[in-house]
Amino acid sequence: MVVQKSVSQTMMALNGDEAVAWAVKQSNVDVVAAYPITPQTIIVERISEFVHNGEVDMEFIRVESEHSALSASWGAALAGARAFTATAANGLALMWEILYITASTRTPVVMAVVNRALSAPINIHNDHSDSMGARDSGWIQIYSEDAQEAYDNTIMAFRIAEEAMLPVMITLDGFTISHTLQNVSVLPDEVVSNFVGIRKIPRIKLPHIYGEKEIPLMLNPKYPISFGPLDLFDYYFEHKVQQNEAMKASVPIIEKVHREFAEISGRSYEPVHMIPYKTEDADVVLLGLSSTMSVVRKVVDELRSEGKRVGAIRLRVFRPFPADMIRKELSKISTVGILDRSLSFGAEGGPVFMEVRSALYSSSSKPTVYDYVYGLGGRDLPPKLIKKAFNELLEAREEPEKPVIKYLGVRE
């Protein structure tokens, strides 16, 4: 993150969950429907406090499950509201049906997913199996490294969602970010309010029903329309291609919103989709997501002081996947290690590994790619294990050995 001069901001001691709640408080949100689940609970608690104290003009819907939480948020957004919800792990799993419905009806709901391991066995700590499982559901996914970024991403998510007309999931690592107190620069209310504005409703043309009239894309008794009714082999395929094209079209929107946010906040996440660190002359690189990458950068500095040419890449936007950028960035690297904090059982590697290696297949120079699965269920990844991975990658440079998947920090 590059910090430039900007408006004066208040430094607050907030954990990641509170940072998200503050961003929601400032973003002119109309409706929040959420159900508490560890480690997301503090988000819901803070927002309900803001509502109870009359600090926000917002409807808070107390629902009986996550399925209802997203259903209510979806319905509110269809009616034109700016809607937010938050969940984690099994709560996200219970939302599954509505995840796809929200995305395919092009509803700009914003959701914070506080990454937590999926059951069984029950585990409340951090890994990425929840949001990685939802990677094909049609939501934009932005992964945050710390509480400050969780705050920033939440604010930006509303703009991105409403311009791309796609739901946005922003994630923060359970406990590591959600419950860890950090200095967070909070923008003045009116600056955030002006940045996000009031939600604008796009208009669509319905050629046959209303005599070629344009109508607002929302539930409105004046122009009654249905969202997502029956669509068999005649139109379903076309609607899916539209969704995929909308994902592609969101790339410049995500970049634009980040640049405009950098202007008001002074915080730039260039080049937005992923952030390389000391990769220019690197022989090997570790690529991963979220809070782990701050430790990886520290290890990069240590190994650099020993003369080893290593680098790191933090992927921020996982959907839409920045395949072109990845190809370009990794073309000069000889060996790449992927840090995957989730498994795809039975696959050759974890989700990040599969995406990155697939992107590299069409590259003229293909680095050797290994997958390091780590941190499942909140298992710690200490610097010495990151060093071990870097040293393995530095030694094994030529022919790819089998298996490509390695586990960091598991007992055999």
Next chain:
Amino acid sequence: MSTPMVGWKDLPMAAVPFLSAREYPTGEWAVFQPKIDESKCVKCGLCWMYCPDSVYRWDGESVPVPDLDHCKGCGICATECPTKAIEMVRI
């Protein structure tokens, strides 16, 4: 449907219907459809109220008239009719 099929570039976004449901003759699915014996009908409107597809047209006074182009033949009206004025007949 006689309307030409539209490609994804021209389709309205968000999976909202491209055509009105009025233009889908869902009555084609039916095996049985209601036949009303007007002499038994007491004009209570229960068929109009219960029909899940809003098939019945009713002015509140006369015998309700079903729009058979959209009746899928579920038989709820015949079951609910208090005077058994509706018979489901094979079509």
